[in-house]
Amino acid sequence: MTDRHRALHARHRAVMPDWLSLSYDEPIELTHGEGRHVWDAEGNRYLDFFGGILTTMTAHALPEVTKAVAEQAGRIVHTSTLYLSRPMVELAERIATLSGIPDARVFFTTSGTEANDAALLLATAHRRSNQILALRNSYHGRSFSTVAVTGNTAWSPTSLSPFQTLYVHGGVRGHGPYAALSDAGFIAACVADLEDVLGQAQGTVAALIAEPVQGVGGFTSPPDGLFAAFREVLDRHGILWISDEVQTGWGRTGEHFWGWQAHAAAGPPDVLTFAKGIGNGMSIGGVVARAEVMNSLGANSISTFGGSPVTMAAGLANLTYLLEHDLQGNARRVGGLLIERLRAAAAGLPIVHEVRGRGLMIGIELVDADGAPSPRAAALTLEHAREQGLLIGKGGRAGNTLRIAPPLSLAVTEAEEGAAALEAALRRTQQDLAAGGPERKDRP
Incomplete structure (x- = not known):
C-alpha cells in the first residue's frame, strides 16, 4: 500500500464502523473515472467490471x-x-x-x-x-x-x-x-x-x-x-x-x-x-x-x-x-461474448465450479480441491485481478463467487481485455492454491 492510501486507510479505520467492508488487503481510493475505466489516488488505471456495485450503469462521467x-x-x-x-x-x-x-x-x-x-x-x-x-x-x-x-x-x-x-x-x-x-x-x-x-x-x-x-x-x-x-x-x-x-x-x-x-x-x-x-x-x-x-x-x-x-x-x-443507445441489446451481445470467453478460460481450471449469468451480470463460483466453496480463492482472485488492472466484486453465501457487472456500454475490445485479465488472475490463484500460496484476508 502506498503512503497516500495507507494514511487514508488509517483515518477510515479511526472513524468508520469495524463492520464497514473494504475491498482488498490494501484498500484503494478511486478519484475519477471515464467510460468503463477508473483511476485511483496514485494514478493507476483500472477497467471497471463492478460499477460501484452495479450502479454505474451507462458509463463513468457520462x-x-x-x-x-x-x-x-x-x-x-x-x-x-x-x-x-x-x-x-x-x-x-x-x-x-x-x-x-x-x-x-x-x-x-x-x-x-x-x-x-x-x-x-x-x-x-x-x-x-x-x-x-x-x-x-x-x-x-x-x-x-x-x-x-x-x-x-x-x-x-x-x-x-x-x-x-x-x-x-x-x-x-x-x-x-x-x-x-x-x-x-x-x-x-x-x-x-x-x-x-x-x-x-x-x-x-x-x-x-x-x-x-x-x-x-x-x-x-x-x-x-x-x-x-x-x-x-x-x-x-x-x-x-x-x-x-x-x-x-x-x-x-x-x-x-x-x-x-x-x-x-x-x-x-x-x-x-x-x-x-x-x-x-x-x-x-x-x-x-x-x-x-x-x-x-x-x-x-x-x-x-x-x-x-x-x-x-x-x-x-x-x-x-x-x-x-440500446444498452440492453449491448448487454445481450457483449455479455454473451464475455460469458463464453470466461467459460472457455475456466474450462481447464479446477477452482472454477461454474460460470453463470445473463447479459452483463456474470458470476464465477470458486471451489477448493475437494469441491467445497472457497472464499480464499475468491479473495485471492479479487487481489490478482486488481493487480491486472481489473476491478470486480465478490459475493455468494460463502463469499466464494466473483461478481462481474460492467457498465452496459462495455465495448467488445474491453470485454476481451477484461476476460484476459480475469483469466490471468484465476490462473495465478490456481497456482497459489496448488503451491499453498499466501493467505489473504477474506473481504467482500
Whole structure:
C-alpha cells in the first residue's frame, strides 16, 4: 500500500464502523473515472467490471448525465415531495410505463434498501399481515426490515425482526436438495415447497419478495418460469408478489428489461422495486405498484430526499441515454461474448465450479480441491485481478463467487481485455492454491 492510501486507510479505520467492508488487503481510493475505466489516488488505471456495485450503469462521467446534474443544480438543488417537481413527475411517468404494471404509481426513495423497506410497508399494510415469504440465499438491504427478509446469513446481523419470515426454495439452481432435478422437476419441487410452507403459515401472508437474479447471493437464478408457477399459488391465496429489481433492472440481463420478464407468463408483479443503475451513481431508488396497493397507506407520508430535482434530472438523462443507445441489446451481445470467453478460460481450471449469468451480470463460483466453496480463492482472485488492472466484486453465501457487472456500454475490445485479465488472475490463484500460496484476508 502506498503512503497516500495507507494514511487514508488509517483515518477510515479511526472513524468508520469495524463492520464497514473494504475491498482488498490494501484498500484503494478511486478519484475519477471515464467510460468503463477508473483511476485511483496514485494514478493507476483500472477497467471497471463492478460499477460501484452495479450502479454505474451507462458509463463513468457520462456527459449527458453530468450536464443534466450541473444544469439542475444551477437552478435548484432541493425542494422535497411537499412541492410539485417536473423532473420527478417526468421520470415517474416513464418508469410507470416501462414497468408493465397496470395503473402504476411510483414512489421515489434514495436507495434499494429504502425501496424494499417501502414495498414491505405497502404489502403488510395492504394485506394487514406481517408474514412475508422470501427466498433462501436472498439479499434485500441493510435496514432492520430488509435484513429481516434476507435469506443470506452472511448479511443478516440480527435475528430480531418486525416480520414472521417464511423462507422457500427457488433462488439457487445449482445447489441444495433439488439441484439434480431437471428444470421442470426443480420448478415442481419448489412449488411443492411453497405450498408446504403456506400450509404452516398462521392465516394471511402478505407478500413474496424475490430477486429474479440473486445479486449478493452470487448471481444465482432459478429456471425461467419459476415465478410464473409461484404466481399461480400466490394468486389463490391473494398474496402479493414483490419483484426486487434493484440489481436486475434496466436491461442488465440483456434478454429482458426487467428480471421478472423471464417469467412473463406470470404477468407483471404487484410491486416492483428499483435503484442502483437508474441514477448512474446518483442516489435514486423507488417502488412501482398498482394504485390499489400504493394508495393503501392510511397515514401521511413524504420523502425529504426521495425524488430530489438533481437526482431526477440525472435519472431522466441516464434512462434516455440507455434507451436511445440500446444498452440492453449491448448487454445481450457483449455479455454473451464475455460469458463464453470466461467459460472457455475456466474450462481447464479446477477452482472454477461454474460460470453463470445473463447479459452483463456474470458470476464465477470458486471451489477448493475437494469441491467445497472457497472464499480464499475468491479473495485471492479479487487481489490478482486488481493487480491486472481489473476491478470486480465478490459475493455468494460463502463469499466464494466473483461478481462481474460492467457498465452496459462495455465495448467488445474491453470485454476481451477484461476476460484476459480475469483469466490471468484465476490462473495465478490456481497456482497459489496448488503451491499453498499466501493467505489473504477474506473481504467482500
